[in-house]
Every structure is written in structure tokens, then in C-alpha cells.
Amino acid sequence: MFDSRHIRSFHEVVRTGSYSAAARSLGYTQPAITQQMKALERSVGTVLFTRVGRRMRLTEAGEALSRHAGVILGNIDAAQQQMNAITRLRTGRVRLCAFPSATATLIPEALARLARNHRGIRVELQEYEPPESLQRLVHGDADVTLAFTYPGLHEEVPDEVVEVPLMEDQLTVLMPTRHPMARRRSVRLADLSEERWIAGCLRCRANFLHECAEQGFAPDIAFTTDDNLVIQSLVSEGLGIAMMPGLVLNFLCHRSVTGRPLDPASRRQVSAYVLREHLRIPATSLVLDELKAVAANRVGC
Structure with a gap:
């Protein structure tokens, strides 16, 4: 395997025509260049230079390596520039996975903040409900995942x-806004035991059934x-009511639908998840910072 320092010194020897000139150009001593060339020759398994009088001439192997040296050094320099751009947050890619109510609320604001200050950061958005969203993170299909948990249904993460x-x-x-309880500031779940219900995703539905059981009834899920949006449309037509997260109130599309908080209050925890080793990746860390800043303005939503 080649040492990039040896390749750079070799390229300079070929360019300048001597060890001493290459040493002056690179800021080395001539013995240091001599030792590097000997190490490079040991690495390739043959000599790279011969002397004809006071002049140095490339061997066949030397000529072959010379044809590649410029390309090798160009690729190394390009890779270094790209790494510098990534670590200085001029560029980078983050695959972000989130559930629908987050992609409609938290995510757009966070990405807008990111775009204003770090245009080189590219975020690829995926939409999955938990637990599938967490599985995508663990399987390497996402870099950051937004998911939610409920107090009685919390699950361990790897x-x-x-x-x-x-x-x-x-x-x-x-x-519906015409519902008798829509005039209240909050509603008790037990007072809605006779209603027809519209249930959401698997995790939300499990929590809904759990909370209804805690109140002593089994809901009629129609x-x-x-x-x-389908849930909102069904509610607006009076086909049922639904227990929904507060984030949904930010994108109600039907004027005939209203939301009332539960009494006593019931909440879900919204969190970002990331592989521990990815916390050191600058672009990933930056996306997390923007998500935390946006979420901080919505605490208690």
C-alpha cells in the first residue's frame, strides 16, 4: 500500500528533477527525501530511478507510477477538500425519517432554518410511523428518526x-364544531364512551384502547x-370523533372540526433518535440542534 507522503515526494522529484530540489520545494532535508524514495521502492518492489551521469532517469516502473501520481494526489486533495467542507458544515447529507404530524409541523420549520444558514446541507426526508421508523434507523436506512411514545406503552431502544x-x-x-361538547374548554374521555370513534396509526390506536380501558370502557371504533386528513374529513362529516395529538391542530383543514384537550391531560413524548456514533457527524448534529430549537417553541402543544 502506498504512503501518500511518499507519492507526493516522488511526484516532486519527477517534477524538479532531483532529490535536493524536491527537498527544497517540500521543506524536507535531502536525506529525508532519499529515505522516502527508498521506502517507496520497497513498497512497489523495484527501483524507480536510475542515474545517468549526474541526471536521474525514471525506470519503466517509475514512468508507470509517474503517470498515476498526479491523479492519486488530485484525488487525495479532492477528498481532503470534501472532508473539510463536511466538517465545516458547507456540505453534507442527512436522511431524516419522521411520522406524518411531525413532517407537517416540526420538520418544515427546522429545514427552513437549516436552509437559511447551511445551504450545503442536504436533507432527504422519509415518512414512517414508529416502530418502522426506528427500524429504519437501526438498519442503516436513516440517520435521524423522529418518533413518539406514550407513557404506558414506552419501549426500550437498542x-x-x-x-x-x-x-x-x-x-x-x-x-365536529356542532358537537355538544365542543363548547367545553376540555373534555373527559369517560364522558365520550358512547361515541363512535376513528382510530389512527397502530401505536396511537394501542394507546387509545389503553386509555379507554383505564376509564372502564371499550370504544366503538367505526x-x-x-x-x-382522512380522519379530519370523517370527523367533519359527523361520522365519528378521534383522539389525536396536539400537533394536528396546526394543520386542521376543515372549519367544521375543532379540537379539545383531554382532562386530565394526556401526552405523548416526541423524541429524535440517532445512532450513538453518528452524534459526532457535524451535519447530523446540526439537524438535531435545529429540531430541538423548533420543538422548544412548541413545548406543551
Whole structure:
């Protein structure tokens, strides 16, 4: 395997025509250049220079290496420039995976902040609900994942994954604005035991059933869908009500739908997850910082 320092010295010897001239150009002593050339010849297994009088001449092997040396050094310099750009946050790629209500609220604001200050950072967005989103992180298909957990249904994450808490998202009940309880400032889940319900994603549905069981009833689930806009449309037509995260209130599309917080309050924890070793990657760390800044303005949503 070649030592890049030896290749650089070899290239300079060929360019200047002597060990002494190469030493002056590179800031080395002539014996140091001589030792590097001997080490390079040992590495390739043959001599690279012969002397004809006071002049140095490349051997066939030397000529072959000379043809590649400039390309090798150019690639090394290009790689170094790219590494410098990444570490100085001029460029970089982050694969971000998040659940739908986060991609509609937290993510756009965080990416806008990122674009204003770090245009070279490219974020590729994926949308998955947990636990699939966490699986994509562990399997190497995402660099940062946003997911949520509920107090009674918290799951352990692998040791190599770091959880970065972002915010608590208060649960609300979506109902038609004409619903009798829409006039209240908050609603009790037990008071809605006779309603027809629209359930969301698998994890949300599990928590919903858990909380209803805690209140002593089994809900009448008329529809099930992962699509927040579909849930809103069903609610607006009076086909049921739904327990939804507070983030959804930021993109209500139907004027005939309103949200009321639960009493007592019920919340889910929204967190970012990243592989421990990726915390040292500047672009990944920067995306986490922007997510934390945006989420800090929504605490208690």
C-alpha cells in the first residue's frame, strides 16, 4: 500500500528533477527525501530511478507510477477538500425519517432554518410511523428518526441508539364544531364512551384502547386510518370523533372540526433518535440542534 507522503515526494522529484530540489520545494532535508524514495521502492518492489551521469532517469516502473501520481494526489486533495467542507458544515447529507404530524409541523420549520444558514446541507426526508421508523434507523436506512411514545406503552431502544427528547405533545379530541361538547374548554374521555370513534396509526390506536380501558370502557371504533386528513374529513362529516395529538391542530383543514384537550391531560413524548456514533457527524448534529430549537417553541402543544 502506498504512503501518500511518499507519492507526493516522488511526484516532486519527477517534477524538479532531483532529490535536493524536491527537498527544497517540500521543506524536507535531502536525506529525508532519499529515505522516502527508498521506502517507496520497497513498497512497489523495484527501483524507480536510475542515474545517468549526474541526471536521474525514471525506470519503466517509475514512468508507470509517474503517470498515476498526479491523479492519486488530485484525488487525495479532492477528498481532503470534501472532508473539510463536511466538517465545516458547507456540505453534507442527512436522511431524516419522521411520522406524518411531525413532517407537517416540526420538520418544515427546522429545514427552513437549516436552509437559511447551511445551504450545503442536504436533507432527504422519509415518512414512517414508529416502530418502522426506528427500524429504519437501526438498519442503516436513516440517520435521524423522529418518533413518539406514550407513557404506558414506552419501549426500550437498542444500546447503540440515543434518544433525544424534543417535546411533549398533548392529546386532544377532534370533533365536529356542532358537537355538544365542543363548547367545553376540555373534555373527559369517560364522558365520550358512547361515541363512535376513528382510530389512527397502530401505536396511537394501542394507546387509545389503553386509555379507554383505564376509564372502564371499550370504544366503538367505526373507522381506522393512518391519514390525518382522512380522519379530519370523517370527523367533519359527523361520522365519528378521534383522539389525536396536539400537533394536528396546526394543520386542521376543515372549519367544521375543532379540537379539545383531554382532562386530565394526556401526552405523548416526541423524541429524535440517532445512532450513538453518528452524534459526532457535524451535519447530523446540526439537524438535531435545529429540531430541538423548533420543538422548544412548541413545548406543551
